[in-house]
Amino acid sequence: xxxxxxxxxxxxxxxxxxxxxxxxxxxxxxxxxxxxxxxxxxxxxxxxxxxxxxxxxxxxxxxxxxxxxxxxxxxxxxxxxxxxxxxxxxxxxxxxxxxxxxxxxxxxxxxxxxxxxxxxxxxxxxxxxxxxxxxxxxxxxxxxxxxxxxxxxxxxxxxxxxxxxxxxxxxxxxxxxxxxxxxxxxxxxxxxxxxxxxxxxxxxxxxxxxxxxxxxxxxxxxxxxxxxxxxxxxxxxxxxxxxxxxxxxxxxxxxxxxxxxxxxxxxxxxxxxxxxxxxxxxxxxxxxxxxxxxxxxxxxxxxxxxxxxxxxxxxxxxxx
Amino acid sequence: xxxxxxxxxxxxxxxxxxxxxxxxxxxxxxxxxxxxxxxxxxxxxxxxxxxxxxxxxxxxxxxxxxxxxxxxxxxxxxxxxxxxxxxxxxxxxxxxxxxxxxxxxxxxxxxxxxxxxxxxxxxxxxxxxxxxxxxxxxxxxxxxxxxxxxxxxxxxxxxxxxxxxxxxxxxxxxxxxxxxxxxx
Numbered sequence: 420x421x422x423x424x425x426x427x428x429x430x431x432x433x434x435x436x437x438x439x440x441x442x443x444x445x446x447x448x449x450x451x452x453x454x455x456x457x458x459x460x461x462x463x464x465x466x467x468x469x470x471x472x473x474x475x476x477x478x479x480x481x482x483x484x485x486x487x488x489x490x491x492x493x494x495x496x497x498x499x500x501x502x503x504x505x506x507x508x509x510x511x512x513x514x515x516x517x518x519x520x521x522x523x524x525x526x527x528x529x530x531x532x533x534x535x536x537x538x539x540x541x542x543x544x545x546x547x548x549x550x551x552x553x554x555x556x557x558x559x560x561x562x563x564x565x566x567x568x569x570x571x572x573x574x575x576x577x578x579x580x581x582x583x584x585x586x587x588x589x590x591x592x593x594x595x596x597x598x599x600x601x602x603x604x605x606x607x608x609x610x611x612x613x614x615x616x617x618x619x620x621x622x623x624x625x626x627x628x629x630x631x632x633x634x635x636x637x638x639x640x641x642x643x644x645x646x647x648x649x650x651x652x653x654x655x656x657x658x659x660x661x662x663x664x665x666x667x668x669x670x671x672x673x674x675x676x677x678x679x680x681x682x683x684x685x686x687x688x689x690x691x692x693x694x695x696x697x698x699x700x701x702x703x704x705x706x707x708x709x710x711x712x713x714x715x716x717x718x719x720x721x722x723x724x725x726x727x728x729x730x731x732x733x734x735x736x737x738x739x
Numbered sequence: 740x741x742x743x744x745x746x747x748x749x750x751x752x753x754x755x756x757x758x759x760x761x762x763x764x765x766x767x768x769x770x771x772x773x774x775x776x777x778x779x780x781x782x783x784x785x786x787x788x789x790x791x792x793x794x795x796x797x798x799x800x801x802x803x804x805x806x807x808x809x810x811x812x813x814x815x816x817x818x819x820x821x822x823x824x825x826x827x828x829x830x831x832x833x834x835x836x837x838x839x840x841x842x843x844x845x846x847x848x849x850x851x852x853x854x855x856x857x858x859x860x861x862x863x864x865x866x867x868x869x870x871x872x873x874x875x876x877x878x879x880x881x882x883x884x885x886x887x888x889x890x891x892x893x894x895x896x897x898x899x900x901x902x903x904x905x906x907x908x909x910x911x912x913x914x915x916x917x918x919x920x921x922x923x
Contacts, residue, residue, distance in 0.1 A: 431824040458810065458827045466835070467863040470813035730813075737819055 433731045437549045437556040440565035441606035449571065449610055455727035456575050456720070462499065463723055473502035473733050479527050481537040482559070483509040483520075483544075488694055488718060489559050489568070493536050496725035500733075505532065520544065521551055528554055533736060534729065537561075555732045563597050569693050570603035572724040574611060576717045577648055580689050585612030590642045592618045592674065593652035593701050596625050596663075600693045601652060605631055618642040619674060622663040639674050643681065648689035651676050651702045667700050677703040687711055694718070743922050750893060750916035752908075755875075758892040759788075762873060763795045765890055766842065775868070776840040778806040781857050782828035785845035787907040788875055792844065807832040809843075811856035836865035842890075846905040848874040851886035876903055876916060 430447040441449070462470055478497050482490055490506075497504045507527070524535065536557045537545055542564035549556050560566040574584065581587055589608050595601045595617055608615050609632060616634040617624060629635055636642045643649060654670065664670045676690065690702070690712040698704045707714060750758070770776040773796065780789025786808055793806045810828040812818075818825060843857055854872060861870060871889035878897045895918070897903065902919045906912075 431826055455827055458813075458829060461830050462813070465832075465863050466865060469863070471859070472813045472818055734819060734824060737822075 432734060436732070436735050437545070437558075438567050438728055438732060439545045439549055439556065439558050441567045441570050441603045441610070442565065444567075444607075444610070446610040449574065449607060452571055452724065452727050452731060453575050453578060455731060456571070456724040459499075459726040459730070460720065460723035462726070463719075469499050469501060471501045472730055473497070473500040476533045476733055476736070477503040477505065477531065478534040478536060478729070479505045479507060479532045480559075481507045481509075481524070481527075481535060481539075483537070483539045484560070486538055486559070488721065489538065489566075492718070492721040493557075493559060493568075493725050496722050496729055497536075499722065500726055500729055502534075502729070520548070524548060524552060528552055534732065555736060557728060557732065560599050562599065563602075564599055565603045565606075566599040566693075567603050567607075568721070568725050568728060569600050570607035571728065572717055572721045573600075573604055573650060573691060573693070574607050575724050576691065576713050576720045577689065579716070579720070580713060581647060584608070586614070587648070588614045588616065588646045590616045590618055590636075590646035590649045591652065592639065592642065592649055592676065594623045594654045594663075595619055595628065595652070596623045597655040598652045600650075604650060605633055609633075616642055616645060620664050620670070639676070640680060640683070643676070643688060644684055646688055648691060649676065650691040650693070652693065653695060653697055654701055667697075671700055675699075675701060675703065676706055678705045678709075681706060681711065689713055691717060745920040745922065746904075746917045747920075748915050749895060749903075749918050750876075752914035755892075755914045755916070758875065759791050759795055762890050762892060763792060763799055766792070766796065766873075767799060769871075770840060770842070772800060772802070773804040775838070776804070776842060777834060777836065778804065778842050778844060779809050779832065779857075779861070780806065781843065781845045781853060782808055782810040782812075782830070783826070784847070784905065787910060788846050788905070789844045791907075792873070805834055807834070809857060809860055811853060811860050814856040814859045816852060816856065830860075832864050836861065836867045838868045839865070841867040841870045842873055843870060844873045846874065847876045847878065847903050848872070848886070848888055849878050849881050849903075851882045851884035854886050855884050875905060878903060 430451045433448050434445055435443055480493055532554060534555045536559050538559040539561050542562035544561045545556050545558035558567055578584055591601050591604055605615055616636055618636045618639055621637060690706055692702055692714050696702060696707055778789055778793055780786045789806055797803050808831050810830045812825045812827045815825055873890040874888045875892035877888055877891045877894045879894055900921060904917050906915050908914050
């Protein structure tokens with residue numbers, strides 16, 4: 420028989436009205452989101468995978484940048500919570516006619532929208548919006564800055580495998596300079612007491628990153644041996660306007676995670692990737708599809724974590 | 740003026756034990772060997788009572804019966820309505836409830852709003868053959884919904900300003916039901 424008496428979270432509500440980045444959350448906020456996500460994950464196993472909590476709320480998904488996973492995951496999370504949703508793509512909107520971000524959003528909010536989920540190519544777009552509108556904002560990725568729900572679902576997935584994350588060692592490997600996932604993951608993992616090491620070519624690791632309290636390494640084999648789990652990031656060629664390394668082949672040779680490298684380790688480590696994967700570049704197919712990889716669990720957990728975020732932010736929108 | 744709380748024990752440990760014994764016998768009279776029946780405790784305060792009933796029934800019937808926990812927080816009608824934040828607890832219903840006889844269990848029936856939420860939540864796990872309600876304490880004349888328990892431990896007359904607290908040995912160090920009155 421399953422356990423019915425799991426420990427409850429010590430905090431009952433989020434300290435923030437928006438989710439702009441992990442930087443602005445407290446450790447207790449993160450633990451509350453992860454605790455709530457576990458309850459929502461249970462909802463997703465039920466015969467009827469839907470609860471009525473947000474049935475009186477309208478959420479707009481504003482995507483100014485391409486997305487598959489995050490967009491579908493948010494949309495599913497909103498539908499599972501019974502919210503009304505509007506989907507907006509910049510490519511099919513008046514943004515192409517020269518409308519500003521604020522005008523676009525104020526027009527949408529005039530139609531009585533309660534929450535905004537936004538992905539935008541500019542860092543700080545969600546923060547800018549939060550200073551000008553009253554709706555609750557969820558940052559679904561702003562440029563190379565933050566992707567908070569990805570970091571939360573990564574932490575949730577890791578916690579499922581490794582238990583309490585405090586004191587664990589997690590490596591983030593690859594294109595750190597262009598990754599919003601990296602920064603959110605660093606903030607999130609550190610707030611949960613994790614030791615974080617960054618590994619990649621010197622050209623793809625921003626200067627002063629060690630000021631965040633992370634270890635920096637350029638040796639993939641040493642890093643894989645050190646860590647309990649490795650989060651392998653995509654080489655973001657679309658954001659690279661100069662050449663940061665001579666060739667993809669050379670990158671794969673020095674920093675690619677492959678079976679031979681993992682077989683040389685004395686222990687089995689957990690392999691993560693936020694997707695989309697460049698198979699054969701930062702990670703080989705036989706690793707991505709192996710038992711050690713939790714890539715698809717990350718995607719599955721994404722819905723539960725986003726349900727938790729939306730539910731907890733909605734709870735702050737009082738009726739009276 | 741500060742609020743002064745007065746409390747009075749209205750049900751002590753021996754009476755609670757006798758009451759649980761009686762409720763179990765009533766359940767066996769209706770549900771027999773529990774082959775198609777499921778006990779479902781409402782989180783958080785119905786769980787301790789459900790565990791007591793589960794262990795008493797198991798020893799009376801000489802077999803383990805099914806029990807589960809149900810959290811109704813996502814179905815509550817006061818979400819975002821007042822300053823009180825709703826806490827979430829685990830739900831663990833591992834059996835399909837299609838054609839099962841469900842006994843919903845909570846410690847106190849007051850307004851009936853939690854039970855209303857519980858009925859909504861329950862139907863997301865299947866279509867039970869029947870749903871009954873068991874409560875340790877029913878507060879008289881306090882219902883906001885037309886909900887009637889099937890099995891009742893004790894009925895008590897209370898004012899809306901008063902509250903009832905059920906305490907359990909495992910959690911509070913003592914089995915007792917207390918009536919709390921606030922006076923200014």
